[in-house]
Amino acid sequence: MSTEMQTRNGHTASSKRPWSRDRIEILVLTWLRWITIALILVVTLFPFYYMFILSVRPISGLLQDPGALWITAAEFSVDTYTAILRSPSEGGQGFLIFMRNSAVVALGTVFVTLLLSIPGSYAISRLQFFGRNKISGLFLAVYLFPSILLAIPLFVFFTRIGLRGELFGLLLVYVAQVVPVSIYMLRNYFETIPMSLEEAAAIDGASRLTIMRRISLPLAMPAIISNALYIFMIAWNEFLFALLFLVESRENWTVSLGLSQLAGSIEIPTTVLMAGSVVLTLPIIIIFFAAERLLTEGLTAGAEKG
């Protein structure tokens, strides 16, 4: 397209010659662009395709032909999934229980965080109060600080008060870690909502609480939902604190922790563990594609803690 435009317009002396630098560059870059796009797709998607393929093959098939890129109908089986999901008493690995734990912690984190961050972000964006800017600064610093630094005292503290091994303790840590990000993202959204709406309600005699509930909250709903999904993803994916707090109590393992702990064992076939990876990844992929636009906005605004 751009090549045509160049020759038709013929603005410069160089583009009139048949093999000018401009034309060569355009030709080369057009090709390079498509090669790059193909490469991006292969590099990003292949590991996930490989994950899926291995999860529906028997281990013997994998060992015989490690290079196979598709599954034959004869080989296809979902036994790996029953093996990974069943509880240990039925001879499985108990991933169904891990999924329940992960879901409880992640949903609990979302709920408690929003309960704190909605009023918190409203206060920071709308109300003048003593120390407001200092509190904002503190939250930003917390967001950028390394979690390994927190790991030590929290490990010691939770060991001492006996909350280690409990899902509730983990939930508290997650909430403290994501609340600053959540407030930051929601505050940015609140600031885009025109003040005049709230002022009008105030003139009509609505109290602060009514204004929040009836005006600000419904308007901020898109941001709140994307925030909720984002927090859910962080909590579902989290690994370090789950490892530190829960490793000794298997019945409380999250899916991430379960997979990482079992990955080292020799008795469990790789294909069964791959089924576990699919089980761990699938909820995130579904959420991501369901709310891609909302989430990418959230990612650029809040930037996940990596």
Add this chain to the structure above:
Amino acid sequence: MNSRKPREAPVPGAAPVPRGDRKMSPMAKAEQRAGLSLITPTLIIVVVMIVVPILWTIMLAFQQIRLLNLRTAGILGNYSLSNFAEVFSSPGFLEALIITLVYSVAGTGLAILFGLIAALALRKPFRGRTLVRAATLIPYVAPIVAVTFVWTTMLNPQFGIINHWGTEYLGWDRAVPFLSERQREVSFLGLTFTVPTALLTVIAFEAWRSFPFAFLFLTARLQAVPASLDEAARVDGATPTQRFRYILLPQLLPTIAVLSVLRFIWTFNSFDDIYLLTGGGAGTEVVAVRVYNFLTARGDIGAASAQALVLALILAVFVGVYLKFFAKKEEVS
């Protein structure tokens, strides 16, 4: 990254009195109270779960505390610098610090480079671009445990697909133990290099994992570049590479700077990736993994805290630089 504009706008119904004055109107007082009561629960949980623990780490770093004598240790323990002396005199810590630096710089640089290439390749619209863009982000959002497990399986010397292809089609003599080999000799164009195999592998993983983040930021910035600039340069006869060099790149540089600092901060203290890929073996022990090992395997809380503190101090310098130079600039743009 702070609020876009200073919010001086009056709040519903508030009387126009100067803020922070000793004599406050009842409305302003009510606002004070409302603001504080709305933020207090958050403040409490952040202070209890984050600020106090960080302060405690600082105290622990100066005490001789092990997991075993934890119950008897109090706040008024014996404070000394011996943890730091031990940490700095052990060769392991300095090595870990250097590995962390190499890992962060290379990982950040590659992630931004790949992110930039991807953003440029996907700049012009084409059929299915939305889907390609979404696919590009998957490595970044997928659970870390799942992706590291797939990578370790793909790189497995016995049945991993990379080694299978390498030995089958690329003429490798033997499978390469990517994640458990410290270094190897590689011949290229008649020259022989010694390369740190495992370290390069974890850097490649880091680039793969976080290039979508750079891609996202750079794409957003590219969309904001006015089309007229590009048009004008095109009319003047600038070739595509010249347009990139003199038009696009200067526009992208502030974003690249912010990205570099942010990614560097996060890669510098990242624990999950390396712990899950190599467990810190084969010359990949970064400080965060070392801290974890001191804490759990050795139960040496004092030394673990001292090392975490050194890591945090180095990081604090970077965060300070970030806040001072970039946080404000981003606001303006």
